[in-house]
Amino acid sequence: MKILFVLTSHDQLGDTGKKTGFWIEEFAGPYYTLLDKGSEITLATPKGGKAPIDPSSDTEDASTEDTKRFKSDENAQHLINNTHKLAEMNPSDFDAVFYPGGHGPLWDLANDAESITLIETFYAQNKPVSFVCHAPAALKSVKTQNGEYLVKGKNVTGFTNSEEEAVNLVDVVPFLVEDMLQENGGIYSKKDDWAEHAIQDGLLITGQNPASSKLVAEKLHNSLKK
Numbered sequence: 306m307k308i309l310f311v312l313t314s315h316d317q318l319g320d321t322g323k324k325t326g327f328w329i330e331e332f333a334g335p336y337y338t339l340l341d342k343g344s345e346i347t348l349a350t351p352k353g354g355k356a357p358i359d360p361s362s363d364t365e366d367a368s369t370e371d372t373k374r375f376k377s378d379e380n381a382q383h384l385i386n387n388t389h390k391l392a393e394m395n396p397s398d399f400d401a402v403f404y405p406g407g408h409g410p411l412w413d414l415a416n417d418a419e420s421i422t423l424i425e426t427f428y429a430q431n432k433p434v435s436f437v438c439h440a441p442a443a444l445k446s447v448k449t450q451n452g453e454y455l456v457k458g459k460n461v462t463g464f465t466n467s468e469e470e471a472v473n474l475v476d477v478v479p480f481l482v483e484d485m486l487q488e489n490g491g492i493y494s495k496k497d498d499w500a501e502h503a504i505q506d507g508l509l510i511t512g513q514n515p516a517s518s519k520l521v522a523e524k525l526h527n528s529l530k531k
Contacts, residue, residue, distance in 0.1 A: 306339070306342075306343065306344040306345065306400050306401070306526070306529045307344070307345045307347070307398065307399045307400050308339055308344050308345070308346050308347070308399060308400060308401050308402070308403055308525070309346075309347050309348075309349060309394060309396075309398075309399040309401070309402045309403070310332070310335075310336070310346055310347065310348045310349070310402075310403050310404075310405065311349050311350070311391060311402060311403070311404050311414065311420060311423070311443070312327045312332065312348060312349070312350050312356040312385075312388065312404075312405055312409075313326060313327050313350065313351075313356065313357070313407060313409030313410045313412075313413055313414055314350040314351045314352035314353075314354075314356065314357070314409070314413055315357070315409040315410070315412040315413040315414075316357035316409065317412070318408060318474075318477060319412075319477040319478065319479075320477075321477055323360075324357070324359070324360050325357070325359050325361075325407060325408040325409050326356065326357030326358050326359040326360075326407050326408075326409045327356055327357065327358060327359060327362075327405050327406070327407035327409055327410075328359050328361075328362040328367075328405065328406050328407035328438065328439075328515055329358055329359070329362040329363055329367070329372045329375060330362060330367060330369050330371065330372050330515045330518060331362075331405040331406045331407065331437050331438055331440070331515050331518040332375070332385075332405040333369070333371035333372050333374065333375040333381075334369065334371045334515075334518040334519040334522065335403055335405065335437070335518050335519060335521060335522035335525075336371075336375075336381065337371050337374060337375075338519050338522035338523060338526070339403075339522050339525070339526060342526055344526070346384075347389060347394070347399070348384050348385065348388040348389065349388055349389040349390065349391045349393075349394050350388040350389075350390070350391060351390075351391050351413050351414070351417050351419065351420065352390070353388055353389060353390035353391075353393075354386075354387065354388060355385065355386045355387070355388070356385050356386075356388050357409065358385075359407045359408065359409070362407065362515075367515075371519075391417070391419045391420060391423065392419045394423065396423060396426040396427045396430060396432070397430070399427075399432070400432060400433075400529055401427070401432050401433040401434070401435065401525055401528070401529055402423065402424065402427050402432070402433075402434050402435065403435045403436075403521070403522070403525060404435065404436040404437070404440035404441075404443050405437060405438075405440060405518070406436070406437050406438030406439035406440040406464065406515075406518075407438070407439060407440075408439055408474065408478065409439075410439050410440050410442045410443055411439055411442045411478050411479055411480065411482075412479060414440070414442060414443040415442040415443060415445040415446070415479070415480075416445070416446065417443075420443055421443075421446050421447050424443065424444065424447045424455070425447055425448065425449070425450075425455070428447075428449065428455060428508055428509075429449075429450055431508065432508065433508050433509075433510060433525055433528045433529065434508060434509055434510070435509075435510035435511070435512075435521050435522075435524070435525045436463070436510070436511050436512070436521070437503075437511070437512035437513075437514075437515075437517055437518045437521045438463065438464045438482075438512060438513065438514050438515055438517070438518070439463070439464050439482055440463075441456075441461065441462075441463035441464075441482055441485075441486060441511050442463075442480075442482055442485070444456055444461075444486070444489070445480075445485055445489070453490070454489040454490055454491075455509065456486055456489045456490060456491035456509070457489060457490030457491065458490060458491075458492065459491055459492060459506040459507070459509055460491075460492045460494065460504050460505075460506040461486050461491040461492065461493055461494075461504065461506065461509065461511045462486075462493065462494055462495055462502055462503070462504050462511045462512065462513045462517075463482040463483060463486055463493075463511055463512075463513060464482045464483070464513065464514060465482075465483050465495045465498060465513065465514075466481050466483045466484065467498050468498045468499065468513075468514060469481055469482075469483075471498060483495070495513055496513065498514075499514055499515075499516055500513070500514075500516065501513075501516045501517050501520055502514075502517050502520075503517045503520040503521045503524055505524045505528070508528070510524045510525055510528070
C-alpha cells in the first residue's frame with residue numbers, strides 16, 4: 306500500500322506571534338500504524354522541505370509512545386525535514402491520502418489549489434481520503450465531480466468548537482472546523498472533548514482530535530485491504 310501524507314507548511318499562529326504547524330501525535334500515530342502494517346509512506350507539503358512541528362505538540366503532556374518513537378527515529382525525522390513538494394505529487398502513484406492536523410492546515414491547506422485538486426483527484430479515482438483533527442480544514446473548498454462540496458450529505462467529524470475554546474484559539478483561527486463542515490453540508494458528529502472518535506463514510510474518513518489519529522489510520526488500512 307502506497308500512502309501519501311500531506312502536511313502543512315504554515316508555522317505562524319495567526320497574529321499571536323506564536324508558532325504552529327502539524328501536531329506530532331497526529332503524524333506519528335498514523336505513520337507507525339501504517340508503516341508497521343507494511344505501507345510505503347511518502348510525505349509532501351505545499352512548499353516542500355521541512356514540515357513545521359507545532360511546539361504545543363512537542364511537550365511531555367502531549368507525548369505518546371508514537372511521539373517518543375518518532376523522537377528517536379532518524380529516518381522519520383529525515384522525511385519530515387525533507388518533504389516533497391505537493392505540486393510534484395501524482396495521485397495515480399498512490400492508493401490513498403492522509404492529512405495530519407495541527408492548526409497549520411487552517412491557513413494553508415484549506416486554500417491550497419494543489420491540495421484541493423489532489424483530494425478531488427484521489428476521490429474521483431475511487432481512493433480513500435483521510436483527515437484528523439484540524440486537517441478536515443483541507444476539505445473546505447473540495448468538491449465532487451457534480452460540483453457540490455465533497456462533505457455534503459456525508460458523515461464527518463473534526464476538531465470541535467468546544468475543543469477550540471478549550472485551547473483559547475477561537476478568536477485566532479481563520480475559521481472553526483466544526484462550523485465549516487456543517488456549512489458545507491456535512492452531517493457532523495462529535496463525542497466529548499478529547500475523546501476518540503473517527504467516522505468513515507465511503508471513501509471519506511475523518512477523526513475528531515489527536516486521540517482519534519490512530520483510529521483514522523486503522524480505518525484507512527482496512528479500506529485498502531478490501
